[in-house]
Amino acid sequence: MWWQWAHWLPLAVLVPLGFGVTTPAVAGGDGGRAWRWAVLGSALAAATTLALVVRVAREGPFSYAFGGWNPPYGIEFRFDEVGAFAFVVASLGMLAIVFSGRYAEHALDPARIPYFYTLLLLDIAGLIGFSVTGDLFNMYVFMEIISLSSYALVAVSGERTAEMAAFKYLVLGAVSSLLVLFGIGMVYGTTGTLNLADAARRLGGVGSAVPVAVAIALMAAGFMVKSALFPLHVWLPDAHAIAPSPVSAVLSGLVVKVGLLGTFRLYQVVYRTGIVDLAALDQLFLWLGAISIVMGAFFAIFQDDIKMMLAYSTISNIGYIVMGFGLASKFALIGAAVHIFNHAIIKSALFLAAGAIIHQTGYRRLSELRGAGRGMPLTAAALSVGAVSIVGIPPTAGFLCKWYIALGAFEAGRAAFGFALVFGALFIFVYYIRMVNAFYFQEPVHADVVHAGDPPLSMLVPVWVLAGLCLAMGLAGKIPLTFITPAISRLLAPIGG
Amino acid sequence: MIGALWSNFDYAVSVVLFLIGLYCVIAKNNLIKKFMGLNIMETSVFAFIVAIGVVDRGSAPIMGPGARGPFVNPIPQALILTGIVVAVSTTALALSLIVRVWHQCGTIEADELRELE
Numbered sequence: 117m118w119w120q121w122a123h124w125l126p127l128a129v130l131v132p133l134g135f136g137v138t139t140p141a142v143a144g145g146d147g148g149r150a151w152r153w154a155v156l157g158s159a160l161a162a163a164t165t166l167a168l169v170v171r172v173a174r175e176g177p178f179s180y181a182f183g184g185w186n187p188p189y190g191i192e193f194r195f196d197e198v199g200a201f202a203f204v205v206a207s208l209g210m211l212a213i214v215f216s217g218r219y220a221e222h223a224l225d226p227a228r229i230p231y232f233y234t235l236l237l238l239d240i241a242g243l244i245g246f247s248v249t250g251d252l253f254n255m256y257v258f259m260e261i262i263s264l265s266s267y268a269l270v271a272v273s274g275e276r277t278a279e280m281a282a283f284k285y286l287v288l289g290a291v292s293s294l295l296v297l298f299g300i301g302m303v304y305g306t307t308g309t310l311n312l313a314d315a316a317r318r319l320g321g322v323g324s325a326v327p328v329a330v331a332i333a334l335m336a337a338g339f340m341v342k343s344a345l346f347p348l349h350v351w352l353p354d355a356h357a358i359a360p361s362p363v364s365a366v367l368s369g370l371v372v373k374v375g376l377l378g379t380f381r382l383y384q385v386v387y388r389t390g391i392v393d394l395a396a397l398d399q400l401f402l403w404l405g406a407i408s409i410v411m412g413a414f415f416a417i418f419q420d421d422i423k424m425m426l427a428y429s430t431i432s433n434i435g436y437i438v439m440g441f442g443l444a445s446k447f448a449l450i451g452a453a454v455h456i457f458n459h460a461i462i463k464s465a466l467f468l469a470a471g472a473i474i475h476q477t478g479y480r481r482l483s484e485l486r487g488a489g490r491g492m493p494l495t496a497a498a499l500s501v502g503a504v505s506i507v508g509i510p511p512t513a514g515f516l517c518k519w520y521i522a523l524g525a526f527e528a529g530r531a532a533f534g535f536a537l538v539f540g541a542l543f544i545f546v547y548y549i550r551m552v553n554a555f556y557f558q559e560p561v562h563a564d565v566v567h568a569g570d571p572p573l574s575m576l577v578p579v580w581v582l583a584g585l586c587l588a589m590g591l592a593g594k595i596p597l598t599f600i601t602p603a604i605s606r607l608l609a610p611i612g613g
Numbered sequence: 614m615i616g617a618l619w620s621n622f623d624y625a626v627s628v629v630l631f632l633i634g635l636y637c638v639i640a641k642n643n644l645i646k647k648f649m650g651l652n653i654m655e656t657s658v659f660a661f662i663v664a665i666g667v668v669d670r671g672s673a674p675i676m677g678p679g680a681r682g683p684f685v686n687p688i689p690q691a692l693i694l695t696g697i698v699v700a701v702s703t704t705a706l707a708l709s710l711i712v713r714v715w716h717q718c719g720t721i722e723a724d725e726l727r728e729l730e
Contacts, residue, residue: 253692260699267706271713279713280726286707287638287647294654297696298631301662304689 119167125180125193128164128202129245132157132209136237140230147229151217154233158210158240165203165244168195173599179250187250188314194250197603198380202247204457205370208464209240211578212362215468218572219475223360225274232272236366239265243370247377252300252310255381259296259342259374263289266371269363270355281354288341288351295338296378302331303385312385319389329392335382336397343375345438346408349431353415356427361471364423368430368467369460376437376456383441387607394444401442406536408435413543417550420481422470425547426463429506432540433459439533440521448524449604454596455517458589462505462513465582469499472575476568482551487560491568494576496555498583503548505586508541513589516597623664630657644714644721648707655700659693666690 135157143150171178177196181187195202213236220229242261249255267289271282304310306327307318319328344352356368386392412432419425437459440452472495473488474480489496505512508519518537525534560566570576589596618625630653637650666686674684715721718729 253695257695257699260703264699264702264706267710271710276717279710279717283644283707283710283714286703286710287651290651290703290707291635291638291654294631294651294658298658298661301658301665301689304662305665310688 119170119174121167122180124164124167124171125178125195125248126182128161128168128206128248129193129241131164132161132206132237132241132244135160136234136241139234139237143230143233145227145230147221147226148217150230150233151213151220154213154237155210155217157237158206158213161240161244162203162206162210165206168248169200169203171195172197172200176602188309188311191254192250192311192313193248194312195248197600198377198453198456199247200599201373201377201456201460202244204460205240205243205247208369208460208582209236209243209366211581212236212365212464212468215365215471215575215578216360216362217574219360219362219471219575222475223273228272232269235265235269235272236363239269239366239371243374246374250312252303252312252315255378256293256297256300259378260293262371262374263293266367269367270359272363273358273360275358277354278358281351281358285351285355288348292338292341292375295334295341299331299333299335299338302327302334306331312381316385316389319386319391322391325391328386332382332386332392332394332397336379336400339375339378339382340404340438341375342378343372343434343438344431345375345404345434346411346431347404349408349412352431353424353427356430357421357423361423361467361474364426364471365464365467368427369464372430372434373456373460376434376441376452379438379441380453384607388609398442398444401438402530402533403442405435405437405439405442406533408432408438409536409540410435410543413540413547417543417547419547420483422474422480422482422485422551423467425482425551426466426470429466429544429547430459430463432544433463433506435540436518436521436537439537440524443521443524443528443530443533445524445528446604446608447520447527449607450597450600451517451520451522451524453600453604454520455514457596458513458517459506461582461585461589462502465579465586466499466502466506468575468579468582469495469502472571472579473499473568475575476571477562477565479562479565482554484561485565486554486558487562487566488568489555490560491566492570494570495579498579499555500552501583501586503551505590507545507548511587511590513586513593515590516593520597623667624661627657627661627664630654630660642723644711644723645708647723648704648711651707652700652704655696655703659696659700662689662696663693 142153179194182191242258245258267282267286306322307315341348356364409432412428416425416428437452437455440448505514508514522534634650634654641647666689668683668685671683671685674687
């Protein structure tokens with residue numbers, strides 16, 4: 117069958133990488149041509165990753181050894197159910213690039229547009245690589261590709277504070293990358309291997325648990341900064357609010373997930389070795405996750421800037437996922453893993469819809485955007501669908517994951533955290549009600565908001581595809597849940613089983 | 614304790630360097646100094662990983678007619694070569710951001726920038 121061809125796996129990374137670096141040369145200074153080239157590249161990447169998802173659904177996890185050098189000696193790409201995040205990355209990246217076409221014409225310096233697409237495609241390539249790699253050092257390299265292109269993408273908007281936000285992001289991002297690299301070095305030092313599966317095997321037999329524990333602590337700390345968990349979130353709101361909207365969608369939906377996927381990979385390595393007791397780490401995740409949920413939602417209530425609000429809501433949602441990891445029961449882990457996917461879809465829908473509104477009206481504060489529901493009915497409706505979905509009202513995508521995480525809290529006997537989750541959802545409800553209220557029910561302040569009209573089709577279609585997905589992922593929620601379950605079962609299977 | 618530290622002198626030094634770098638990143642006010650702290654951290658991690666591969670009296674692992682073991686482990690060195698490339702690109706990006714901050718705000722002191730915001 118077409119999906120069984122072995123080379124789809126490396127191609128999934130090479131396609132966006134190749135299209136990305138050739139974009140400026142192909143465009144020759146023409147932003148429109150750069151856009152068409154980037155759309156083509158990301159569409160091909162989406163098709164390639166789709167082949168991988170089909171194969172993993174039919175056959176289970178598979179791997180690819182580079183140059184015929186078998187692991188653990190060669191470099192390995194390994195695709196499992198959680199790696200299906202690569203498909204989400206490629207398709208959401210494609211929608212963000214389609215959306216950028218008209219947005220970039222307006223918001224960016226024309227000379228920079230081809231490089232903007234280069235950075236976006238590099239970011240996508242890094243994210244796909246990070247989700248499919250089976251090698252610790254490759255993980256670090258892909259993480260750095262993602263980080264470097266993200267720092268530059270934050271600075272690209274040219275707003276006055278953009279460089280400062282990018283610098284803050286860069287410093288914290290670089291520190292966290294170094295923590296992870298230190299941890300990877302220690303794993304290599306104790307086991308003598310960089311292959312994830314091989315490291316998992318050998319960690320069981322190492323003499324002393326102390327260096328392993330330190331390595332886990334370093335990597336977990338690094339990944340927590342990357343995913344902007346509560347006390348380490350300071351870089352996120354500025355960076356995500358100042359970046360151009362399609363970039364915010366990619367950063368908030370996909371790039372913060374690097375930390376979570378990394379944590380999941382770390383769990384896959386150390387969970388079953390039994391050499392280190394992970395109860396303390398679980399406890400830490402549990403509490404930090406719960407605090408993130410509440411604090412992220414709390415800060416979001418006081419924001420007037422619509423993108424700032426969405427940025428804080430990301431912190432809150434990251435809290436849900438991390439809390440799911442911390443609960444470490446089957447339902448909670450399934451919910452957390454599916455929420456990695458669903459939150460990516462929902463948050464991209466929200467940021468793109470918000471971007472379309474900002475693009476059409478020129479305002480970004482809720483107090484100025486009153487009446488946008490009348491001016492741009494279709495966009496505001498998509499934003500409302502996203503809002504309903506992120507609060508977690510059935511039958512939308514957000515409900516299912518939060519329900520599973522709450523079930524997991526009860527399953528693990530930590531009912532209090534289940535209530536924290538519901539509490540957080542109520543907070544989130546409050547600030548999205550504020551938004552919907554401003555759009556539909558309050559008297560408009562600016563006349564041009566009411567007369568703005570819906571954006572061009574190249575922006576409206578991606579927004580509505582994502583809004584439709586928010587509904588579809590809720591209605592057909594069984595599909596992602598059953599798809600991800602084998603990966604979680606393997607993770608939790610008894611040692612030696 | 615002292616004996617253990619002495620026999621792992623190279624690791625201890627890289628941890629100390631890492632902490633010095635972290636201190637610079639947190640405590641220094643000037644953006645370039647902050648970034649130099651980050652460079653110190655990078656160097657410490659690189660030194661740590663290269664030190665893992667060291668073999669006492671090992672020679673360079675280059676095969677040829679005169680090659681005689683023991684050899685040092687070449688993998689950490691290859692990794693760190695990649696790591697250095699990453700560090701160079703981070704440095705270039707950070708310095709160009711600092712230049713643009715200077716052009717836009719007229720200062721690169723963190724406290725003055727905070728007042729401007």
